[in-house]
Amino acid sequence: MLLMRSILARLVATCVTLFGAAVIVFFVIRVVPGNPIAMMLPPGATEDDIARLQALYGLDKSIFEQFVIWLGGVVQGDFGTSISLRQPVLDLVLGRLPATLELSIMALVIAVIIGGAMALTGTLRRETRTEAAIDVTGGMALSVPDFLWGLVLILLFGVLWPVFHISGRVSPSLDFDFATQFYLFESVLRLRFDVWADLVSHMFMPALALAIPLAAIIAQLLKQSLKETMHLDYVTLARTKGYPEASVITREALPNAVLPTLTLIGVQFTFLIGGTVIIERLFSYEGLGNMAIDAVINRDLPLIQGIVILFALIFTVVNLVVDMTYAALNPRLRHA
Amino acid sequence: MKLSRRTLLKASAATAAFATAGLPAFAQDIDELVIAYNVNLPSWDPTVGPSAVNPTIQGLYQSVFDMYIHQNPDLSFDDSGLITDWGWNEDNTQVWMDVREGVTWHNGDPFTAEDVAWSLERAGNPETGNPIQFVWGKIENITAEGNRVTADVKEFEPTLFKWMSFLTGYVLPKKYYEEVGPDGFEAAPIGTGPYMVDRFERNAFVRLKANENYWKGAPEFKTVTIKFVTDAASRVAEIESGNSHVTLEVPYEEFDRLKERDGLAGVAHPISDIGMIFINDIDVMTDPNVRKAMAHAIDKQTIIDRLLSGYGVAIDTMQTPEYAAYNPDISVPYDPEKSKELLAASGYGPDNPVRFTIQTTRGFKPKDYEIIQAIVGLWRRVGIEAEIEVYEIAKHFELRAADDLAPAAFYNWGNAVGDPTTSTGFAIFGPSPHSVWDGQEMIDMILPLWGEADEEKRIAGWKAVDAKIAEDALVIPLMQYQQPILHATGVKVTPHSSGALLPYLMTRA
Numbered sequence: 123m124l125l126m127r128s129i130l131a132r133l134v135a136t137c138v139t140l141f142g143a144a145v146i147v148f149f150v151i152r153v154v155p156g157n158p159i160a161m162m163l164p165p166g167a168t169e170d171d172i173a174r175l176q177a178l179y180g181l182d183k184s185i186f187e188q189f190v191i192w193l194g195g196v197v198q199g200d201f202g203t204s205i206s207l208r209q210p211v212l213d214l215v216l217g218r219l220p221a222t223l224e225l226s227i228m229a230l231v232i233a234v235i236i237g238g239a240m241a242l243t244g245t246l247r248r249e250t251r252t253e254a255a256i257d258v259t260g261g262m263a264l265s266v267p268d269f270l271w272g273l274v275l276i277l278l279f280g281v282l283w284p285v286f287h288i289s290g291r292v293s294p295s296l297d298f299d300f301a302t303q304f305y306l307f308e309s310v311l312r313l314r315f316d317v318w319a320d321l322v323s324h325m326f327m328p329a330l331a332l333a334i335p336l337a338a339i340i341a342q343l344l345k346q347s348l349k350e351t352m353h354l355d356y357v358t359l360a361r362t363k364g365y366p367e368a369s370v371i372t373r374e375a376l377p378n379a380v381l382p383t384l385t386l387i388g389v390q391f392t393f394l395i396g397g398t399v400i401i402e403r404l405f406s407y408e409g410l411g412n413m414a415i416d417a418v419i420n421r422d423l424p425l426i427q428g429i430v431i432l433f434a435l436i437f438t439v440v441n442l443v444v445d446m447t448y449a450a451l452n453p454r455l456r457h458a
Numbered sequence: 459m460k461l462s463r464r465t466l467l468k469a470s471a472a473t474a475a476f477a478t479a480g481l482p483a484f485a486q487d488i489d490e491l492v493i494a495y496n497v498n499l500p501s502w503d504p505t506v507g508p509s510a511v512n513p514t515i516q517g518l519y520q521s522v523f524d525m526y527i528h529q530n531p532d533l534s535f536d537d538s539g540l541i542t543d544w545g546w547n548e549d550n551t552q553v554w555m556d557v558r559e560g561v562t563w564h565n566g567d568p569f570t571a572e573d574v575a576w577s578l579e580r581a582g583n584p585e586t587g588n589p590i591q592f593v594w595g596k597i598e599n600i601t602a603e604g605n606r607v608t609a610d611v612k613e614f615e616p617t618l619f620k621w622m623s624f625l626t627g628y629v630l631p632k633k634y635y636e637e638v639g640p641d642g643f644e645a646a647p648i649g650t651g652p653y654m655v656d657r658f659e660r661n662a663f664v665r666l667k668a669n670e671n672y673w674k675g676a677p678e679f680k681t682v683t684i685k686f687v688t689d690a691a692s693r694v695a696e697i698e699s700g701n702s703h704v705t706l707e708v709p710y711e712e713f714d715r716l717k718e719r720d721g722l723a724g725v726a727h728p729i730s731d732i733g734m735i736f737i738n739d740i741d742v743m744t745d746p747n748v749r750k751a752m753a754h755a756i757d758k759q760t761i762i763d764r765l766l767s768g769y770g771v772a773i774d775t776m777q778t779p780e781y782a783a784y785n786p787d788i789s790v791p792y793d794p795e796k797s798k799e800l801l802a803a804s805g806y807g808p809d810n811p812v813r814f815t816i817q818t819t820r821g822f823k824p825k826d827y828e829i830i831q832a833i834v835g836l837w838r839r840v841g842i843e844a845e846i847e848v849y850e851i852a853k854h855f856e857l858r859a860a861d862d863l864a865p866a867a868f869y870n871w872g873n874a875v876g877d878p879t880t881s882t883g884f885a886i887f888g889p890s891p892h893s894v895w896d897g898q899e900m901i902d903m904i905l906p907l908w909g910e911a912d913e914e915k916r917i918a919g920w921k922a923v924d925a926k927i928a929e930d931a932l933v934i935p936l937m938q939y940q941q942p943i944l945h946a947t948g949v950k951v952t953p954h955s956s957g958a959l960l961p962y963l964m965t966r967a
Contacts, residue, residue: 156852
């Protein structure tokens, strides 16, 4: 009952957050410079032409009227029509979301593997040169932004040693009709590992670029938590029982030490999705982030609104899931 | 989990594929031409929406659709398009067009005069959202009879036929479009052009298959993949790694570096795009001495040599040498001493500089901000203190449409149709939403030229306008841009002065 009430409260809070995001994005993008009509004016446009275009895209009404019309549509699932792509916004953003989610999840998996391995190795070899090397590597990984890692990876694995694709999500020559937008998952489900390999070969570099800074954060926090846990009595007891050090770390210390890292991963995942905007552009990856940049350049107001609302929804849902996962894993919260 | 033999074989194949998937297709034997393009293709309808007026996208459209009238790479027109002959009646109240016979659409339907009439009708209908409706709407009662299309003229537009090879000047399939509707056409577009759309992944790539029945002859490359690689660094990596055979619009430094590499070559060709400084007739810009001093203080050639690695053509008029009204006699020489004299006449000098703001984009055009920095440095030497304000291109459009640009503003201007109305006309004619110069003298000079039926007289009139603009420094043209194209040595690329990169014009070297 308590859990249900908590979930209900979070859902209400989510709706309020989304409404706030809708209000902010709607009014802010109309205040910033740049008028979509001015950008598409032909050379000989007259005042009548301008008025006609404004009416065509519903921009001839007051901002408040536009907001009411837009919000009324959103409530019914109609996010409007993209000015630049001339298609329903909802179809466009939902069509792109799977690509961004797959990239983000792959980046998260890579970050957890690399960060976890660094933390475990650093704890196992604590106060040695290995730990120092891991700390230095982590510092470097964290101090370089993801898009610069992207450029470095392109240079290394796209140009000097060309083993991965530089741009796109799938090879144009690949003869495969996808039934869904979740290409990676679909290729596995349909046991088309050649397609899977092609997709991974496109996604690996952008995912790694996104993962490197997050891996460093995970490594830093998890190692610190592990170190603190290693001094607790039950760990000392396990050690005095003669368990190997690696076993003490992974079986005894890790389950407790991992909780703060889980929370962090949840929070960082939302930032990671935000980071896809630049990375997708750099790798010409056909996700939501790439579309967001085009939408901003073209001042495609309905599309910007749709993308921001979707990002806000993802952020709130991810945070909700993280909180519930944390509560489920932490006995103190579970029984509170 | 059971591991069947089939699954194991698939996994092995996947491992092998993974090991080779990233390997680039180097240029030696090009079966499938891969082009890393610098823009996305937002929509397949070339006649509506913002993409219809984006000059760079026209190269993609022209691969699938044919234009009413054919334009050659040097911007000249000929009768080798879908319309083979055209003209006006004696009193310019009617137009006629003869339509080519023996052409088929990609789905096998015959191309007819009905298609042309319907396309023109649709383009002129304000409801369709054609951004060039202001031109197409000047004819009405369009009818097709046999292979001839005729229309009544509502308002004489001397450039009507030139626009038939420019923005939105594409013939679309009447029967097919009416069958499938706008959404169906967007999903499966067909044209009469050299290539057919085989596969389109929005924001990623389009794969084109050669139209073997193309009426001008099948294109040499049977499959062309155009990747949308909007980031310049990624385009450089694409061509350098061999993942793409052709790319364009890379930084000039990279162009110079890569064109010397084995297996790669480069061509830089002047295109119909100029860099210029708009002058808004406000504040100190109402003083002709200040404007003229600004113009004479700019060493255009040095700026081109130093900042654009020499890839540009210095110009003193908004007409480039390829345009119909180009006048080589117009000259505004670099003369800093003259600038000082002009400023002194208005009471300005290095100790008492004239001050104003100049707006510019940063990264929108090659070295745009750096060029303005250099110009501001040159101006400072003669007694002009300009403060640079950087803005986004979207803001430029908004300010320009509202006539709120700063006293000076850097921008580029394309004119692939090559007619003076589309460059000088709209840029300096006060009532145009693109002009921030509102001077009555210009309005009086230009107004009669819009409807001038005598072509010689019309072009002479525009040349006079350009001469007056240069004399009074009403805008400051800087340079004609050159488009850098990098390509594998196995491909021969023919550049087009409009800036459209056309796969149809590419052949094996």
